[in-house]
Amino acid sequence: MAKITYIDCLGNQKTVDVKDGLSVMEGALQNDVPGIDADCGGSMACATCHVYVKDEWFNKTGKIIDAEQDMIDMAHQPKKNSRLSCQIIVSKDLEGLIVTTPEKQS
Amino acid sequence: MTNTDVIIIGAGPVGLFAVHQLGIKGLKAEVIDNLDRAGGQCIELYPDKPIYDIPGIPKCTGKELTDLLLEQIKPFKTKFHFNQRVEEIKEENNTWVLKTNKGKEFKSPNIIIAAGVGSFEPRKLPLKESEKFEGKSIFYSISDKSLFKDKKVSIFGGGDSALDWALELSKTSKVTLIHRRDQFRGAPHTFSEIQKLEKKGQLAIKTPYQLTSINGDKKLESIDIKNEKGETIKIETDYILSFFGLLMKLGPIVDWGLNIDNKTIPVNTENFQTNKKGIFAIGDICNYPGKLKLILSGFHESALVSVECFKRARPNEKYRFQFTTASKEIHERLGILKK
Numbered sequence: 001m002a003k004i005t006y007i008d009c010l011g012n013q014k015t016v017d018v019k020d021g022l023s024v025m026e027g028a029l030q031n032d033v034p035g036i037d038a039d040c041g042g043s044m045a046c047a048t049c050h051v052y053v054k055d056e057w058f059n060k061t062g063k064i065i066d067a068e069q070d071m072i073d074m075a076h077q078p079k080k081n082s083r084l085s086c087q088i089i090v091s092k093d094l095e096g097l098i099v100t101t102p103e104k105q106s
Numbered sequence: 107m108t109n110t111d112v113i114i115i116g117a118g119p120v121g122l123f124a125v126h127q128l129g130i131k132g133l134k135a136e137v138i139d140n141l142d143r144a145g146g147q148c149i150e151l152y153p154d155k156p157i158y159d160i161p162g163i164p165k166c167t168g169k170e171l172t173d174l175l176l177e178q179i180k181p182f183k184t185k186f187h188f189n190q191r192v193e194e195i196k197e198e199n200n201t202w203v204l205k206t207n208k209g210k211e212f213k214s215p216n217i218i219i220a221a222g223v224g225s226f227e228p229r230k231l232p233l234k235e236s237e238k239f240e241g242k243s244i245f246y247s248i249s250d251k252s253l254f255k256d257k258k259v260s261i262f263g264g265g266d267s268a269l270d271w272a273l274e275l276s277k278t279s280k281v282t283l284i285h286r287r288d289q290f291r292g293a294p295h296t297f298s299e300i301q302k303l304e305k306k307g308q309l310a311i312k313t314p315y316q317l318t319s320i321n322g323d324k325k326l327e328s329i330d331i332k333n334e335k336g337e338t339i340k341i342e343t344d345y346i347l348s349f350f351g352l353l354m355k356l357g358p359i360v361d362w363g364l365n366i367d368n369k370t371i372p373v374n375t376e377n378f379q380t381n382k383k384g385i386f387a388i389g390d391i392c393n394y395p396g397k398l399k400l401i402l403s404g405f406h407e408s409a410l411v412s413v414e415c416f417k418r419a420r421p422n423e424k425y426r427f428q429f430t431t432a433s434k435e436i437h438e439r440l441g442i443l444k445k
Contacts, residue, residue: 039223039354039369041399045151046223046354070291073264074351077232077316078286080334106229106353 002095006033006051009103018090024099025049025086035101042086044068048106049085050075051099061088061097076102110136111419112216113204115192118146120389120404121220122175127412129182130428130436133419136212137184140191140225145172147222147390148401150352161402171401181441191225195362195385202384216415219371219380219387220404223354231262231348235320243326244346254279258342260329262317263349266292271347272300276309282341284312284331312339320346367393377414378407384418386411 018027028036037048117139148168190206228246269292315331370393389404437443
């Protein structure tokens with residue numbers, strides 16, 4: 001279990017408990033956190049669960065594989081700290097993780 | 107106006123199998139899809155990725171599954187209406203009248219929505235100013251390449267579409283290829299051809315840059331692109347081609363008076379009818395307690411929906427459950443037994 005904080009583009013934030021093994025995307029959907037669409041359901045095929053990861057957390061969220069990077073190319077306004085939240089798997093190491101959702105997902 | 111027993115919206119695997127389930131019951135279906143071919147997500151998102159959970163097929167790719175389904179429904183000679191989206195649905199004397207954005211009209215007692223996550227549409231540029239130029243100097247696909255002859259063209263994207271068009275148009279246009287990172291996911295061979303052209307000065311590559319503004323009043327004049335260090339370059343351009351892939355959008359479905367819950371359509375699990383009689387939803391787009399977004403669930407849903415469609419299309423006939431192994435009628439419909 002880890003506390004994950006989601007901040008939208010206007011600065012509104014919501015902190016929820018997410019179980020280990022779930023993705024940051026699933027954590028958002030299960031807790032009605034807005035700003036993450038996840039159209040493809042976590043198969044890395046749509047780039048609508050795009051988030052920006054706070055710099056100090058970025059390296060802790062794991063390696064980005066090429067296929068994810070390819071999808072991020074298609075996301076709305078990708079940045080250096082962009083991730084697909086379906087690919088960040090929650091564990092106790094991510095306790096306190098903060099992600100920001102983009103202005104829109106598509 | 108086309109009259110038919112059933113209209114299927116969506117030519118993905120579930121829509122295709124619905125054709126089969128209806129076909130063996132003697133019902134004719136017409137299939138409408140916004141893409142230019144059958145297969146839906148299987149063909150658009152993972153044509154080469156293996157699927158491991160199709161019953162009886164240990165492993166097949168999205169493309170292979172699509173081909174097999176098309177083969178399976180061949181006997182029914184189904185008509186597909188591609189490159190169009192259903193815009194309007196209205197009720198007339200207990201049947202449905204449906205209109206596409208290309209102006210085609212259909213009439214049927216049954217509509218099966220097998221639309222997945224919605225219709226595929228090109229992902230648009232993130233800037234608001236792009237709207238006024240879309241279709242005039244900003245394009246997401248190309249239908250007539252002669253438009254770009256001797257013009258300055260800026261191409262965005264890192265995939266095969268961006269690379270292929272950069273290569274092709276560089277023969278007749280002044281092309282700048284812009285991508286947000288140095289790596290391109292398109293075919294390495296195409297990219298190395300493009301690099302050769304760049305060395306010869308026949309094309310420009312700008313990475314890692316992203317679009318920050320589109321300039322021009324009536325006519326597109328230039329764009330600004332910026333890299334991560336904050337350096338901006340202005341590029342004079344007549345046309346922008348943007349290839350950021352496809353996006354799935356529910357589109358006009360939300361305006362048809364159907365209950366919609368979190369981008370899905372609630373149905374009952376007896377016949378997959380929505381809150382409107384004669385409109386059904388199956389596959390990823392439907393929602394019921396315990397719903398799994400699996401292709402195999404969609405196949406099951408196709409079988410059940412076809413029974414209710416039969417009852418509505420043939421109100422005076424009795425529905426008889428039959429096995430494909432034993433039914434002479436089904437064998438005739440499959441073309442195995444000549445009538």
